[in-house]
Amino acid sequence: MKTTKCFTMALTMVLHSRLRSWLTILGIVIGVASVISIVGIGTGLSQQVNNNLGQLEADIITISPGYSKAQSFGPPGRGGGTFGETSSSNQDPLTNKDIQTLKGISNIELINQQVSGSVDLTYLGEKGTVTLTGVNQKVYYEITNDEVSEGRLLQPSDSNVIIIGGRLANGYFEKEIKINQLLSIEGRSFRVVGILDDTSNSIIMPIDSAYEVLENKEKNEYDTIELKVKDVDKLNETEEEIVTKLMRSRHITNEDDRDFTVKTNAESDSLRQEMTSTLTTFLTAIASVSLLVGAVGIANTMFTAVLEKTKDIGIMKSIGARNEDILIIFILNAALIGLVGGLIGVAFGYLFSLVLTYVGLTSIIAVKTVFVTLGVSIAVGMISGFIPAVNASKLDPVIALRRD
C-alpha cells in the first residue's frame, strides 16, 4: 500500500476517533504549550539578561583584585559580580604602579581604571541607594559600549557631572530625572549630562569625583582596570603577558599566591551563555515532563485503538492488507495525534506567550523552537504508538475477524 493511502487511512481513523483520542490530543497540547511557553520565557530571560548586562566587547580585558579560578559574570563595576571560590585571601588593591606596568605592554591601547561602591542619593526630597562607578573619563567614552538615550557620555574635561541608568532616570523616583537636573550624592550636587539606554539604576562619574563620595576608597587605588587591546587576535598572548608582568611587579613568584584576576570578555560571555543555556535547559526539562505524560496518553489511546479496531484490522487483512500496511497505518495514526496536538499546542503556547508579554514578562518564541517542538511531538507520537502498531500488525486475521 502506498504511504499516501496509509496516511489517508490514518487520517480517517483520527477524524472518526472518539472523545478519548481528542483527550489524548489535549494531553499533547498541554505538553507542547508548556514547552513552547517555558522555552519562550527562558529565551526572553536570556535576552533580558544580555540586554541588561550589555554586549561585551571582544577586545576588552578586565583586571580585578583577588584571584578566583571561577570566572566573573558580566561587566565589572556596575552590577557584575564574582561567584565561585576565591582561592586567594590576599586582595591587595590595584594601584598606579600596576597602571605603569600595563603601559609597558605594547598591545594595550587604552586603560580605564575604575572604583565602585554604594552611595546614598537624594532627589526632590526622595532618598535612595544605588551603585556608583567612577571611571577614567579621559578614555571612558572610547572604551565603553554604553549608549545614551538622551544627553551625552562623559568627556575628558568633565567634573561634577554624572550619567545615570535608564531606570534610575525614569521609574526609580516618583518624578523623572531629566538632563541638566541636579542629584545630591552623599551631600554633594552633581549635574546629569546623560541618560543610559538601559534599565539599570547605576551612576557613572569621573573617578576623581567618585573618590570624594565613596567611603573607604583611597586615591590611586582601583577596584577594576579595564583595558582595550589594539590587536584582538593577540588577546590570549596579551592576557598571558599581563599576568606575567603584574606578578613580577607585585613580587609574586608562585601561582598560588596570585592576588589579581585577569579575564577577557570572551570568557565572561561564554560563561553567561552557559548559565542562561543551563537555565533554559532546566526549564525545558520540567516542561518536557508534561510532554512525557502526553506520550503515555498516546500509548494508552493507541493500545485501546488497536482493541477497538481489531475487527477492522481483520477485515483489512482478509482483503489483502499486509502486516507492514497495518503497521504504517497505526504509526501514522499516532504521529498524526502528535502532529495535531503539536500544532494546537504551539498555537496555545504562542497565545500564552502573548499574555505573558501583556503582563510585563518577556517571552520570545523562536521559529526553531516551534519546529523542534513539533518534531519532538510527532516523534513522541510515533514512539508511543510503535508497540501498539506492532501488536496490530501481528494480529491473527481469523481471531480478529471473530471480534465484535
Place this chain on the structure above:
Amino acid sequence: MKHQMPVVKLEKVWKVYKMGEVEVQALKNISLEIFENEFVAIIGTSGSGKSTMMNIIGCLDKPSKGDLYLDGQNIIDLEESDLSTHRGKNVGFIFQQYNLIGTLSVFNNIKLPLDFQEYSDKEADKRVEDMLHLVKLEDKKNNLPSQLSGGQQQRVSIARCLVTNPKIILADEPTGALDSVTGKEILETLQRLWKEEKKTVIMITHDLNLAKYASRIIELKDGEICKEYLNENRKQIKISEK
C-alpha cells in the same frame, strides 16, 4: 473436469487447535480438489470444520499438516506478506456479517482492496464505479454502511469482493443475516457470477436448501468429508460417502 488443473487443492490437510491442555482436531486428513468455474457448497453442522476449511482455502489460516495448492502453487511455505498479497489478488470474501469498515463510505469500502494493491487512483475509481453499477448502488456510493439495509450492505460486500477480479469467491453464510427474499437475491447473484462471469464460487452454509444452488455439495462432519454430491438438474447424485 478431471483433466483440468484444480484451482484449489487440499492434500491431507490437518488443522489442530490447542485449547488449554486439550487438542481439538478441526480438520482431519482432508483431501479435496475444486476446479475452475465450479460452485461448491461446503455444508455441515456447527463445529464440523467448515469455517476452518474456509479460512485455510482463503489463506487466512495455515494447516497444521498437509499441503494447500492455489492455482497450482503450494502456498504453505509463503511468508505472511506474500500470503496477504496472494489473498488480495486471488481470493474475494463475502461474509455473513458483511464486514464493511464503518468509518468508510460505500465507495471507499469497495476501493479498499485496490488500495492495498498497486492500482492507480484513476483505474481504481473506474473499477469501483463498474462494481457500483453491477450491484446497483450508484446512488449510495457516498453513504456510510450504517445508512444501508442488510441486503444493500451485502451487495457492497459482493462489490468489494469482485473489484479485484479474484479467481475464487469465498462466501461464508452469505445470507445468514438476511431475510429470505434478500437472501434469494444474493444467492442468484452468486449463481450469476458462477454461470455468466465463470467464477469459482465456494459457499459455506449449514442450510441444505441453500446448498442446492451449488454445482457440487461437500458435507463435513467432525472435521472429515462425510458425503459429496453433484447437483444436476436439481437432483443430487451422491458421488461418495464415508
